[in-house]
Amino acid sequence: MNKIKKVVLAFSGGLDTSVILKWLQEVYQCEVVTFTADIGQGEEIEPARAKAKRLGVNEIFIEDLREEFVRDFVFPMFRANAIYEGEYLLGTSIARPLIAKRQIEIARETGADAVSHGATGKGNDQVRFELGYYALQPDIHVIAPWREWDLTSREKLLQYAEKHDIPVEMKQQSGSPYSMDANLLHISYEGRLLEDPAVEPEESMWRWTTSPEKALDEPEYLDLEFEHGDIVALNQERLSPAEVLTKLNRLGGEHGIGRLDLVENRYVGMKSRGCYETPGGTIMLRAHRAIESITLDREVAHLKDDLMPRYAALIYNGYWWSPERKMLQTLIDESQLSVNGWVRVKLYKGHVMVVGRDSKTDSLFDPNIATFEDDRGAYDHVDAAGFIRLNALRMRIAAKTRKR
Template sequence: MANDVNKVVLAYSGGLDTSVILKWLEETYGCEVVTFTADIGQGEEVEPARAKAQALGVKEIYIEDLREEFARDFVFPMFRANTVYEGEYLLGTSIARPLIAKRLVEIAHETGADAVSHGATGKGNDQVRFELGAYALKPGIRVIAPWREWDLNSREKLLAYAEKHGIPVEMKRGTRSPYSMDANLLHISYEGNQLEDPWFEAEEDMWRWTVSPEAAPDRPQYLEIRFENGDPVAIDDEPLSPASLLSRLNQVGGAHGIGRLDLVENRYVGMKSRGCYETPGGSILLRAHRAIESITLDREAAHLKDELMPRYASLIYNGYWWSPERRMLQALIDASQAHVNGVVRLKLYKGNVTVVGRKSEADTLFDAHIATFEDDAGAYDQKDAEGFIKLNALRLRIGARRGR
């Protein structure tokens, strides 16, 4: 292959796949490789990737803690929209990819690299997300996707390549993790192996973040989340940074069996895929955010948000975070959050999140004086409803007279 690439920035985990990719890039393109490893809350140490990259001769190594940026600039803006894909998925993997793409492009600029590379396969959504992000942020960048170029399309071939090139592999030949997993501060996902049969029920010991609802405590736990401009800022009156708050909710939610999900989703590339997810903190936040909006958002503004949300969710799922249409929607969503301030009280019990209270001293639109079933002292004239109903029934009455 002609050497038209001098330096590549590789999204590097230190695992088998990306270690093989590192060597393959050097061998195939004759180029220098810069590694980038991000801590976005996956729960594993990222520093060992530095030693692995050094052992493979890498000179420029980036190890970065992006947890706060991830929660603040990606997860929280998404939750302002109450975003759910296909009615269930909280987009834990999808929302991490634009941040990684952003840093890949920035590091390419800093190091003078003319290409970026990732370890996503040619069957999945992540290749689309990484590359759409890279092209949106740096139109002239070259993207190298080894899984679409090489013939190392099995674990045995990867292990053989690693052995041939002296790439250290920490697990013995013939062993494998039962599932393909992806984790970050928002969720952990499981795919592959027996989960490829949509009738198969995942084993209890697969789940890592949550106890089963049956094994959860027999007493409920109450907590309060305070929101400012649509973002959660404190739990039980304790101010927390975005990453710390989400981490705390993951811990408490997981202890009560909250956030498990088993679904078959429609991938952007065309196939259906079955996966299992744990999103304890996100499940709590979604319920809480909708609750505070219920008393602070105007009815039509709330309904408009609900109408736009599926489109917004699809944009994130399909990799269009950096697109003009997502930015336009985000501006509208963010504008709607100016008065979404207050506190929500929740009860966590056996896998369930129940809203049991909500209040907003300055911004509530709920007026008990008007809504009461008791005497409202003239705040609402019930006789006005008659004309309201007749006007709204006019088209129905005309249609009925015509037999329609």
């Protein structure tokens, strides 16, 4: 342990990493550099700086990575329409490769010989962080306190924090706080009442979204403009990637959009119950699929859908920096060159409804062919007979065989 001279800690300022900071100083007797990534968690940033200073940290890195996060991680993921196990929009998963990347860069800048994170020994994040570390710097030393110490519960962490005069926000009389993770794409909740999958979440737990029952009584229409699969404007106003997601989060939250209560299969082997709020991402996904519906070739769209679960699992399991994810990303990004146009959605009481879509340059929808009226010879109905008979041939042969 004494061989470690300096470690870069991914520091949120929450209970876990605040305790870890002090623990690293005590156990490893090394200098700790803290790195807090501002990827949209807002009010948590400055308390993290204050806590780090209070605990004697001299090198404190707090960096605004919101634009990089959305531009280089969230948007590429949404080009793939990535959803894990049919529901989860991967809000925590997609933040980890960016944090790991910058952590390694800071380790190089400061001469640190180790990195550390606050992921538990039961969770997915330990895998995501460490796969990122090793992919970017194979010889880095990784310190994972949850796999080393005996502070094996939230209550023990709180006792340690109290003993070392570490302030803890959101402490509740009924027990430890929810385990939460927030960024510009989502906020997640685990622990407490959520450990029983039969119990409905407390309404007071939700932070970003109004309950659908209390959401605005009037629907709101929103036009989203796409270029190469990414949203570049809302209601004709050009916005940066982070501005797009920030505004969609606000609008979606007001209409009660984006709540999810999920029991998921973790990569480490167990089932886990978590709740998520992803208002902006829910709108983005629905709109992106709508613009693809008129701009993507049928077989390209179907191939993307076939590959999506594999792509989503790579992100969920921590393989963002893997060669297979990069290969899939190249294919996905190529498919998005023609995904240009606009989509109109209606937001109302927890729902996102697509009500219009168009592309002036890349639409494959031809009303002269699709019409139920006279198509003036654009489509010969007689051709369908041979098409059907040929596609039925193998089934006709099988039916005759069974009859014999």
